[in-house]
Amino acid sequence: MSIPEFIGSLKSLTYLDLSNMNFVGQVPPQLGNLTKLAYLDIHKDFFYAYACAFLSDVSWLASLHSLQHLDMSGVNLSAAVGWVHALNKLPNLRALYLSNCGLNSSIPSLRHHNLTVLEKLDLSRNPFNSPAAPNWYWDVTSLKVLDIESCELSGAFPDELGNLTMLEDLDMGWNNIEGMIPATLKNLCRLQVVYLAENNIGGDVTDLIERLPNCSWNSLQELILFETNITGTTLKLLLNLTALSTIFLHRNHLSGSVPMEIGTLKNLTELHIGNNNFSGVISETHFSGLWNLKSIDLSYTYLQVKVDSDWEPPFNLDRAFLSSCHLDLQIPNWLRWPKSISYLEMSDAGLIGRIPDWFWTTFSNAWLLDLSYNQISGELPLSLEFMAVEEIFLQSNRLVGSIPQLPRSIELLDISENSISRHLPTNFGAPDLQVAVLFSNCLTGFIPYSICQSPHLRVLDLSNNLLIGGLPDCRKKELKQMNPYSNNSSRVNSANSYRLKIHTLRLNNNSLSGGFPLFLKQC
Numbered sequence: 001m002s003i004p005e006f007i008g009s010l011k012s013l014t015y016l017d018l019s020n021m022n023f024v025g026q027v028p029p030q031l032g033n034l035t036k037l038a039y040l041d042i043h044k045d046f047f048y049a050y051a052c053a054f055l056s057d058v059s060w061l062a063s064l065h066s067l068q069h070l071d072m073s074g075v076n077l078s079a080a081v082g083w084v085h086a087l088n089k090l091p092n093l094r095a096l097y098l099s100n101c102g103l104n105s106s107i108p109s110l111r112h113h114n115l116t117v118l119e120k121l122d123l124s125r126n127p128f129n130s131p132a133a134p135n136w137y138w139d140v141t142s143l144k145v146l147d148i149e150s151c152e153l154s155g156a157f158p159d160e161l162g163n164l165t166m167l168e169d170l171d172m173g174w175n176n177i178e179g180m181i182p183a184t185l186k187n188l189c190r191l192q193v194v195y196l197a198e199n200n201i202g203g204d205v206t207d208l209i210e211r212l213p214n215c216s217w218n219s220l221q222e223l224i225l226f227e228t229n230i231t232g233t234t235l236k237l238l239l240n241l242t243a244l245s246t247i248f249l250h251r252n253h254l255s256g257s258v259p260m261e262i263g264t265l266k267n268l269t270e271l272h273i274g275n276n277n278f279s280g281v282i283s284e285t286h287f288s289g290l291w292n293l294k295s296i297d298l299s300y301t302y303l304q305v306k307v308d309s310d311w312e313p314p315f316n317l318d319r320a321f322l323s324s325c326h327l328d329l330q331i332p333n334w335l336r337w338p339k340s341i342s343y344l345e346m347s348d349a350g351l352i353g354r355i356p357d358w359f360w361t362t363f364s365n366a367w368l369l370d371l372s373y374n375q376i377s378g379e380l381p382l383s384l385e386f387m388a389v390e391e392i393f394l395q396s397n398r399l400v401g402s403i404p405q406l407p408r409s410i411e412l413l414d415i416s417e418n419s420i421s422r423h424l425p426t427n428f429g430a431p432d433l434q435v436a437v438l439f440s441n442c443l444t445g446f447i448p449y450s451i452c453q454s455p456h457l458r459v460l461d462l463s464n465n466l467l468i469g470g471l472p473d474c475r476k477k478e479l480k481q482m483n484p485y486s487n488n489s490s491r492v493n494s495a496n497s498y499r500l501k502i503h504t505l506r507l508n509n510n511s512l513s514g515g516f517p518l519f520l521k522q523c
Helices: 005-009 029-033 059-063 083-087 159-163 183-187 205-211 236-240 260-264 357-362 449-453 518-522
Strands: 015-017 039-041 069-071 095-097 120-122 145-147 169-171 193-195 222-224 246-248 253-256 270-272 277-282 295-297 302-305 319-321 343-345 352-354 368-370 375-379 391-393 398-400 412-414 435-437 459-461 466-469 478-482 489-493 504-506
Touching: 005 029, 029 059, 059 083, 159 183, 183 205, 205 236, 236 260, 449 518
Parallel strands: 015 039, 039 069, 069 095, 095 120, 120 145, 145 169, 169 193, 193 222, 222 246, 246 270, 253 277, 270 295, 277 302, 295 319, 319 343, 343 368, 352 375, 368 391, 375 398, 391 412, 412 435, 435 459, 459 504
Antiparallel strands: 478 489
16 A cells, blocks of 8 residues: 555654555655654665655655655655755755665756755665766765665766765775775775775775775774775785774785784674685684684685694684685584584585584584585485574585485585485475485485475476486375364365476486376476
């Protein structure tokens, strides 16, 4: 339904929050009668914007003289004309959120600029498809937070950035901006967050850091520069940014070694430098002072992680990305100490030998485990039911034995290209299983009827095994069910009438027989 028009008659309202209520249709202009309103929120979250309200005439907004907080994110404003001028008539506005509104035009400047106390401006995810400058918001010198991420902005970083001397949080990521950040950024002494990822900055990382304001080196907390095409052979200048908690430099063209002194950045919680050309050794010294580290990405580099077998890390990791690192052949013993890892990637890390018993209990609450493309041998445990994992990747190893009893939580299982043998389980015990990739093993026996009881299964790959017999018939069954409100029993269609959602099915290179699979009728 639409936002009820009668709300516009509640003229004493100072606070109105109608966010995430799935309203559709036009936002009623009667809201313009709420002249005492200081807070108005009708936003809809980006991930739930399958249906949204719209607004073409924004002139009534100018009546809300007392408004300090306005959030219309997710409301369709693509037909709104003069939206900047309407908002410019709100002199008390401190926070403005218009993310994902379909705005496709702006204006270069405001002749009479009234937004003198505006501190937070979010215009992210709007298809402006225009140069980053000139634009009206570069003159709003009171801004502390500016988010223009994913706005299809192009050209160079504007020199007008230097006007925003109060700015603490700058997000211009996911645009098409090219070239080095301007020297005028030196004026931004309060800067705490710099998010410029997915732009074509280029140039040397040392030059980039030197262009950050020296006066903010002790306050800068987040530096997000992944996939910005930057180069360089040293990260030593980063050590001057003593307050850093987040470093995202992955997917660039950086090389050289990682300085040992990085362990002096005691506030660091996220260190992501993967997908670069770094080389050399990472040792205990690098980690010595990183007590707060929660997430580390060293994947797809030439780094070798070398620590003593009895080393206990000072941090408690949540996420570890170590794919294609050199990990001394065995699953690192130090990983048994962090008790909260939810995401572990160690693909193509040269691991050999058996998976230690502690691994499954240590990571029982992880939601993703990836040990694929190694040379791990031995058998899997008989049961993994005690785990809460959702995705397991064990493909391209040397595992033998049988498929274990799976966690009820699992959604994706890939153990293809191993030497798993014996029969398929009669019941996977995984009601939410969506992807089962088991090709190129030594599985024998029949395909079990339990696949008929997997309503969420999308992908099933059992190709290149030793399976025999026909496929199960998943047609409707009728069962006698007793009606508790009647003395008579009646025959009804059972809930066993499964609607399968498989969209990828591979059974080639087995020894199957029998008729054409009838269960495909249900897919």
